[in-house]
Amino acid sequence: MILIVAEKRSVAQAIAKYLGRSYRVQRIHGVPVYSFSYGGREAAALGLSGHIMDFDFAARQNVWTWLPPEELFNATPLLVVRREALDYVKALRALAAKADEVYLALDADVEGEAIAYEAALVVRSVNKRAPIRRVLFNAVTPREITAAFQRPTKLDLKKVEKVFTRMQIDLTLGAAFTRFLTLAVREHLERGRFLSYGPCQTPVLGMVVTRELQRRNFKPEKYYILKALVEVEGHRIEMSSDVRYKSREEGERAAASVKHGVVKTALYKPHEVEPPEPLETVELERRASRWLGINAKKTLDIAEELYRAGYISYPRTETTIYPQTLDLREILRDLAETEHGPYAEELLRRSFKPTRGDSDDGAHPPIYPTKGATKAEIMKIFGKAGAQAWAIYDFVVRHFLATLSPPALVEKQKIAAAFGGVEMYAEGQRVISEGYWRIYPWERQRDKPLPRVSPGAPARAIKVEVVERETEPPPQMTESELLALMKKYGIGTDATMQDHIHTNVKRGYMKLAKGRCVPTDLGIALATALFQHAPELIEPTVRAKIEAALNSIVRNSTPPPKLIAEVKAEFRTYYENLKARREEIKKALLNALNTHRQ
């Protein structure tokens, strides 16, 4: 029997569908297994649910009050089977015992490689002989899957080592600092509550707190600009200066010279606004947070449900290029009977060229609709969550249609006039062609046209005024901006970024309100203490440094034990710095915990 192990149920099912002519589903220990015939032999495909193993400390090391947290730097975490994965492991063992050939068809990324290794460990525990092979495919399509099974390869142990090293480092650092913080204020915490640290969650908090403190410490300054109503060739144009005058007097002096001038430039340039790139996870979350008022975690939860119900493709992806094998016209035809039908049919009637980003994660395509659906259908299936499910589905469809649509065309307009030494400007634009905005209203730009005037024409100021303005603090951090920063600094992955924001909310470090991130007193106190006494723990670059070190395992064959020892030694010094300031940190945290309670 040929055993095939996939990362998730949907892939196992797809493999059975593509490799066999037909398949049967049976449940082993509650886990669906897809059986079919392949090359005249019996085959079974089993889908896991991500990792089946995890690292943990030995039992006695998990007694927080008994073990000083710094001792964790001397401990070595153990690889154990996850309790939640027990049924999967049982099913895998049962099938592996009967297998005479095993194919590890996990996703083609480092995590997939690690999960493949975990599966191989389970297989070997019951079957010493069956050859174990690894298959790699970039998309779950008949062509890719068939080809992958024709050229099987071997496990890449370097990638496995990288992932296992990351797991151990994250656990050790997370546990040591979480326990330190929690034990410092233990008697003042409610039961079951703790103060956590993590190499992703904490830098996220740091960015939000930094912004909040910038806002609080901001000192607004007054400045003055000129505004004028200017007549040129019979047209009246509102113009303003881009110079910021420090005082009203200075402004008045400049204003005095704004009487008769001349048009220096009059530009009317056509400009194409390109439709968006194919959709990936973080962009979906950012746009939903900004435009639909649905936060990132909720968005991914809903997208997951839409995926499981067969309406959209796999929602955790970094890819912004449609694969060659994806039939875009077929998807358009599938939308025909829905609200989006007329637009889809219009696209079908003409030739189109999809936009293209520059990212391919090698494992999943961009997010696109896999089934046409009407609002009524989605509302019915999703019940209470119907409105939000429709909002996300409708967005995915519109985004998909936008990527196949022509650009919008606007005329960018700019007029500059010189009045002696003072230059005044006006900017405007006229929409020539709506292009993809018709289906993608969130990016639609307004018409605010300027009249047509000629360079060299005389300009006469009818009215001039000095307007007082104030410099403004940076805006509150939006969730959308935070996600963009996380991506920039390499904090988290496409699938986990929203989790790291949510963890800070769960811990009481920040709140999300109307798409904005607002740190609590506790969050500010924690971040401030870390910035003061162990900045290396909270700076946004921490994660990227760890990630770079991990990559040296794959690139330079750095032995994991050496790397783990180095990282531990480094973070141990940060730990000592915090420990030396324990009382001070405790006081600041308690202070915040108490104000928080009132």
Next chain:
DNA sequence: GCAAGGTC
């Protein structure tokens, strides 16, 4: 009871 990463 800690993390981050898969996935349900």
